[in-house]
Amino acid sequence: xxxxxxxxxxxxxxxxxxxxxxxxFDQPFPLPLLxxxxxxxxxxxxxxxxxxxxxxxxxxxxxxxxxxxxxSIATSIHSRKRGVGSALLQELERRFMKIGCTYSxxxxxxxxxxxxxxxxNRSYRIVRTRKNYYGRNKHGFIMTKSFKxxxxxx
Ligand SMILES: CC(C)(COP(=O)(O)OP(=O)(O)OC[C@H]1O[C@@H](n2cnc3c(N)ncnc32)[C@H](O)[C@@H]1OP(=O)(O)O)[C@@H](O)C(=O)NCCC(=O)NCCS
Numbered sequence: 001x002x003x004x005x006x007x008x009x010x011x012x013x014x015x016x017x018x019x020x021x022x023x024x025f026d027q028p029f030p031l032p033l034l035x036x037x038x039x040x041x042x043x044x045x046x047x048x049x050x051x052x053x054x055x056x057x058x059x060x061x062x063x064x065x066x067x068x069x070x071x072s073i074a075t076s077i078h079s080r081k082r083g084v085g086s087a088l089l090q091e092l093e094r095r096f097m098k099i100g101c102t103y104s105x106x107x108x109x110x111x112x113x114x115x116x117x118x119x120x121n122r123s124y125r126i127v128r129t130r131k132n133y134y135g136r137n138k139h140g141f142i143m144t145k146s147f148k149x150x151x152x153x154x
Contacts (some may be wrong), residue, residue, distance in 0.1 A: 004084055006091045009038060009047045009057060016054035017047065024074040027134065037071065046091055048075070048084045055079040058088040060096060060104075068096030068104035089122060097147050105144040109134055119143050 009017065014034055021028040029037075037059050038045050044060035056075030063069055070092065075084040096104050107130060108115050116126075124143035133140030 004087050005049045006046055006087055009045045013047050013054050017057045020074050020076045023077055046088055048088050056084045056088055058092050060092045062099055066102045068101040070106035102148050103144055103146045107133055107140040107142055110139045110141055
């Protein structure tokens with residue numbers, strides 16, 4: 001793979017992002033919601049590109065000025081385990097820190113072992129379970145990562 005470039009997403013990326021979203025999740029964000037996130041993005045809706053192809057994307061928001069929330073991250077099935085997700089996460093965290101966030105967090109389906117392991121290996125830790133977060137009997141973990149060497153959530 002040639003080098004991966006991480007940059008801000010733009011309207012022209014949305015079709016490819018929606019394709020990645022649809023092939024990655026049982027309950028994908030619909031295109032209008034992706035569009036809405038893009039309009040609110042403020043530098044936290046990122047894409048990974050290789051030449052002209054979108055390989056993955058992530059969306060973050062900042063809450064209460066200190067808390068980075070990873071809304072979504074996904075890479076295309078054919079480009080997984082090649083460093084794309086790590087590059088996206090690293091850049092999103094860098095931007096969270098630049099804005100002043102002291103930690104980041106996310107929700108992940110308790111059955112999504114690949115993603116849980118991906119986050120764990122990047123210093124995220126499970127701090128809570130959210131019952132029925134993804135629907136009836138579909139529970140989620142909250143995982144957090146401190147940018148200041150502490151392990152807390154709130
Ligand atoms: C979770 C997800 C975003 C990870 O994306 P990815 O592009 O595969 O991430 P990376 O390639 O950076 O890392 C994945 C693994 O591949 C490894 N890897 C990276 N480059 C590699 C290479 N060249 N050769 C072998 N392994 C490699 C990484 O080290 C990592 O393993 P580790 O966690 O043991 O360190 C992706 O699996 C995905 O889109 N899943 C579906 C959507 C999803 O569940 N999102 C999370 C919702 S909460």
